[in-house]
Amino acid sequence: xxxxxxxxxxxxxxxxxxxxxxxxxxxxxxxxxxxxxxxxxxxxxxxxxxxxxxxxxxxxxxxxxxxxxxxxxxxxxxxxxxxxxxxxxxxxxxxxxxxxxxxxxxxxxxxxxxxxxxxxxxxxxxxxxxxxxxxxxxxxxxxxxxxxxxxxxxxxxxxxxxxxxxxxxxxxxxxxxxxxxxxxxxxxxxxxxxxxxxxxxxxxxxxxxxxxxxxxxxxxxxxxxxxxxxxxxxxxxxxxxxxxxxxxxxxxxxxxxxxxxxxxxxxxxxxxxxxxxxxxxxxxxxxxxxxxxxxxxxxxxxxxxxx
Amino acid sequence: xxxxxxxxxxxxxxxxxxxxxxxxxxxxxxxxxxxxxxxxxxxxxxxxxxxxxxxxxxxxxxxxxxxxxxxxxxxxxxxxxxxxxxxxxxxxxxxxxxxxxxxxxxxxxxxxxxxxxxxxxxxxxxxxxxxxxxxxxxxxxxxxxxxxxxxxxxxxxxxxxxxxxxxxxxxxxxxxxxxxxxxxxxxxxxxxxxxxxxxxxxxxxxxxxxxxxxxxxxxxxxxxxxxxxxxxxxxxxxxxxxxxxxxxxxxxxxxxxxxxxxxxxxxxxxxxxxxxxxxxxxxxxxxxxxxxxxxxxxxxxxxxxxxxxxxxxxxxxxxxxxxxxxxxxxxxxxxxxxxxxxxxxxxxxxxxxxxxxxxxxxxxxxxxxxxxxxxxxxxxxxxxxxxxxxxxxxxxxxxxxxxxxxxxxxxxxxxxxxxxxxxxxxxxxxxxxxxxxxxxxxxxxxxxxxxxxxxxxxxxxxxxxxxxxxxxxxxxxxxxxxxxxxxxxxxxxxxxxxxxxxxxxxx
Numbered sequence: 001x002x003x004x005x006x007x008x009x010x011x012x013x014x015x016x017x018x019x020x021x022x023x024x025x026x027x028x029x030x031x032x033x034x035x036x037x038x039x040x041x042x043x044x045x046x047x048x049x050x051x052x053x054x055x056x057x058x059x060x061x062x063x064x065x066x067x068x069x070x071x072x073x074x075x076x077x078x079x080x081x082x083x084x085x086x087x088x089x090x091x092x093x094x095x096x097x098x099x100x101x102x103x104x105x106x107x108x109x110x111x112x113x114x115x116x117x118x119x120x121x122x123x124x125x126x127x128x129x130x131x132x133x134x135x136x137x138x139x140x141x142x143x144x145x146x147x148x149x150x151x152x153x154x155x156x157x158x159x160x161x162x163x164x165x166x167x168x169x170x171x172x173x174x175x176x177x178x179x180x181x182x183x184x185x186x187x188x189x190x191x192x193x194x195x196x197x198x199x200x201x202x203x204x205x206x207x208x209x210x211x212x213x214x215x216x217x218x219x220x221x222x223x224x225x226x227x228x229x230x231x232x233x234x235x236x237x238x239x240x241x242x243x244x245x246x247x248x249x250x251x252x253x254x255x256x257x258x259x260x261x262x263x264x265x266x267x268x269x270x271x272x273x274x275x276x277x278x279x280x281x282x283x284x285x286x287x288x289x290x291x292x293x294x295x296x297x298x299x300x301x302x303x304x305x306x307x
Numbered sequence: 308x309x310x311x312x313x314x315x316x317x318x319x320x321x322x323x324x325x326x327x328x329x330x331x332x333x334x335x336x337x338x339x340x341x342x343x344x345x346x347x348x349x350x351x352x353x354x355x356x357x358x359x360x361x362x363x364x365x366x367x368x369x370x371x372x373x374x375x376x377x378x379x380x381x382x383x384x385x386x387x388x389x390x391x392x393x394x395x396x397x398x399x400x401x402x403x404x405x406x407x408x409x410x411x412x413x414x415x416x417x418x419x420x421x422x423x424x425x426x427x428x429x430x431x432x433x434x435x436x437x438x439x440x441x442x443x444x445x446x447x448x449x450x451x452x453x454x455x456x457x458x459x460x461x462x463x464x465x466x467x468x469x470x471x472x473x474x475x476x477x478x479x480x481x482x483x484x485x486x487x488x489x490x491x492x493x494x495x496x497x498x499x500x501x502x503x504x505x506x507x508x509x510x511x512x513x514x515x516x517x518x519x520x521x522x523x524x525x526x527x528x529x530x531x532x533x534x535x536x537x538x539x540x541x542x543x544x545x546x547x548x549x550x551x552x553x554x555x556x557x558x559x560x561x562x563x564x565x566x567x568x569x570x571x572x573x574x575x576x577x578x579x580x581x582x583x584x585x586x587x588x589x590x591x592x593x594x595x596x597x598x599x600x601x602x603x604x605x606x607x608x609x610x611x612x613x614x615x616x617x618x619x620x621x622x623x624x625x626x627x628x629x630x631x632x633x634x635x636x637x638x639x640x641x642x643x644x645x646x647x648x649x650x651x652x653x654x655x656x657x658x659x660x661x662x663x664x665x666x667x668x669x670x671x672x673x674x675x676x677x678x679x680x681x682x683x684x685x686x687x688x689x690x691x692x693x694x695x696x697x698x699x700x701x702x703x704x705x706x707x708x709x710x711x712x713x714x715x716x717x718x719x720x721x722x723x724x725x726x727x728x729x730x731x732x733x734x735x736x737x738x739x740x741x742x743x744x745x746x747x748x749x750x751x752x753x754x755x756x757x758x759x760x761x762x763x764x765x766x767x768x769x770x771x772x773x774x775x776x777x778x779x780x781x782x783x784x785x786x787x788x789x790x791x792x793x794x795x796x797x798x799x800x801x802x803x804x805x806x807x808x809x810x811x812x813x814x
Contacts, residue, residue: 165409165415168402168406168409168410169410171399171401171402172399172402172406172410175399175400175401175402176397176398176399176400178397179397179398179399180399180410182361182381182393182397183381183397183410183411184360184361184380184381184382184385185410294401296401297400297401
């Protein structure tokens with residue numbers, strides 16, 4: 001094995017790119033689950049965002065417009081989940097699984113004519129002197145704007161949940177929808193807003209896959225990224241900071257094992273390929289083994305305002 | 308009272324199939340403690356929800372301070388000065404005290420100021436509380452303080468309290484009453500909902516009595532006897548349980564050194580519990596909610612296994628046996644939570660009967676359910692315990708709480724247990740049904756069964772138990788004959804006042 005074939009600067013840089021889509025989707029899902037809704041359709045929303053973002057970016061030539069369209073498309077799709085589960089009181093698990101299948105099928109249909117087309121990609125952000133720093137500049141400060149936006153979003157979600165009144169109400173709704181209703185908060189409205197936000201985040205993550213990470217359209221492009229995002233939310237004990245750790249860990253090991261494969265490591269390829277999943281789950285389980293797990297108490301339960 | 312604060316005129320609210328409130332009118336004076344009295348289902352909750360803006364009346368009007376008052380949502384009611392302490396607390400277990408208080412306020416101050424205000428108010432009114440504690444770790448009495456403080460921080464003009472004393476020890480009740488009298492002295496009006504007659508006679512200036520959604524009377528409770536109030540509330544007299552002779556038999560159930568860790572983050576560990584119950588005897592176990600009642604029932608029924616030789620049934624060690632084996636040997640249990648624990652909500656009464664009585668009543672042969680015999684059994688329970696239902700095919704969730712409770716209790720009693728453990732046998736059940744259930748328990752004991760009744764209703768325990776013990780933080784007090792006890796001693800057995808102190812604001 002030739003470890004010198006792995007360039008540490010490129011490694012770190014590609015870890016950030018690899019982690020960003022999962023980070024975005026997991027953050028959105030965390031907010032949804034904090035409001036007490038379990039949306040298993042992350043994979044479907046992500047791939048919808050991926051295909052719509054790709055199509056719009058190709059058609060307009062503007063990658064930014066692609067991201068906006070991808071986020072909107074996934075958010076609108078998530079509203080169908082919202083209407084079914086919040087107003088028609090359908091089962092959240094079954095509806096979420098259905099949403100994933102709808103998203104996978106819909107994206108294959110929309111994306112068929114675009115296979116093999118090249119998308120305009122996001123330019124690297126020029127951070128002036130920061131980007132010119134040796135080593136660190138290449139590693140951390142020469143990415144596209146979405147990488148930094150996703151990191152800002154981690155801080156924003158954390159602060160929103162911890163410090164704002166709206167965030168407190170959202171957590172309260174997820175904790176006990178009956179109590180929240182008794183105090184006069186609009187449970188269904190809060191949850192619809194959270195579902196919409198979660199959809200938009202998953203869409204952004206999907207668009208990042210098809211426009212930056214890959215960057216082209218193939219059927220089934222997300223390849224389970226949505227499911228990993230869901231797992232990360234649970235094992236991160238519904239905390240924004242740990243979601244960041246989980247996403248970067250998963251992204252990091254994915255990139256690392258690809259590099260190891262390329263460097264000809266004497267480990268079975270199957271083992272390397274499964275390592276990101278195993279190690280991410282193992283580490284997050286170890287983190288959350290101590291202390292309370294903090295699942296929102298009303299997670300996955302339907303709310304109906306009876307008299 | 309000279310001035311009227313809230314005037315209610317002709318309030319009517321109908322739900323499909325039932326008129327919850329029918330043309331109800333009364334006035335609440337400024338600085339008055341006004342009792343709202345009635346059985347379960349008399350329409351107290353609906354009336355209060357209309358005042359608090361959770362439900363809109365079909366007809367009728369309210370005036371507050373002389374101007375119209377029709378809150379469309381709780382926030383409007385709160386702005387008008389109405390605050391409410393809920394019966395089943397409206398608290399969030401995973402959030403801390405300050406966050407819970409903030410959620411009940413219209414415009415909460417920044418968290419740091421709020422924590423300081425909580426400390427000030429809690430000290431002024433003798434309700435000590437740490438704003439940083441997680442609510443899930445608080446006792447029932449402390450949780451109620453959170454609700455009360457949340458209300459007091461908003462300078463309410465009308466404080467609504469929905470059955471506030473059902474979870475308190477006698478000492479805590481005394482201190483709550485002091486707090487309420489101070490508030491009354493400050494000009495706050497209080498609407499006090501309860502069905503505990505002696506409390507109302509001790510505390511309230513005026514009482515309005517509801518029956519089946521209609522106002523029966525408004526009276527001055529201090530000038531009315533408890534018996535008169537009860538008759539107005541129920542509308543007819545009901546039989547009090549009859550006494551029986553106390554011939555005691557052999558020890559049926561012996562619990563010795565029963566300790567179990569807490570089942571979850573907010574559960575209570577059991578610590579060294581020991582008692583004996585003899586044939587023909589009723590052992591009453593009291594205590595404030597959340598002091599190990601559910602955990603004790605689970606350990607006795609076999610839902611949670613306990614260390615070897617800690618539970619002995621008729622001399623045989625059943626500690627390591629599950630519920631099915633214990634049922635087969637004659638130890639039956641009825642848990643507190645009717646829907647979801649004692650009965651499966653979406654299954655019919657017939658199916659719910661099979662779930663516990665399959666073995667003892669021979670409803671299953673060769674692995675196949677005999678639906679004919681199952682139906683007969685369900686009908687037998689319905690008939691013997693006067694369960695009001697269209698038939699045994701009805702889903703458990705469709706029954707009212709009292710009727711389902713009669714079914715659940717009857718189902719166990721008709722299996723002729725040697726030992727019956729029952730938690731909260733009459734919780735949320737109207738007075739007539741409660742009397743019937745208590746009588747059935749006494750009859751069962753009269754036939755030679757040993758009965759353990761876990762309850763938070765002290766009056767009930769005094770009425771039917773031979774001996775009494777209290778749970779406090781998972782420990783069981785010494786067991787004493789009921790005849791030797793007074794309310795003061797019982798309060799101390801329950802753990803006294805849980806570090807509350809009397810309000811020391813000068814009225």
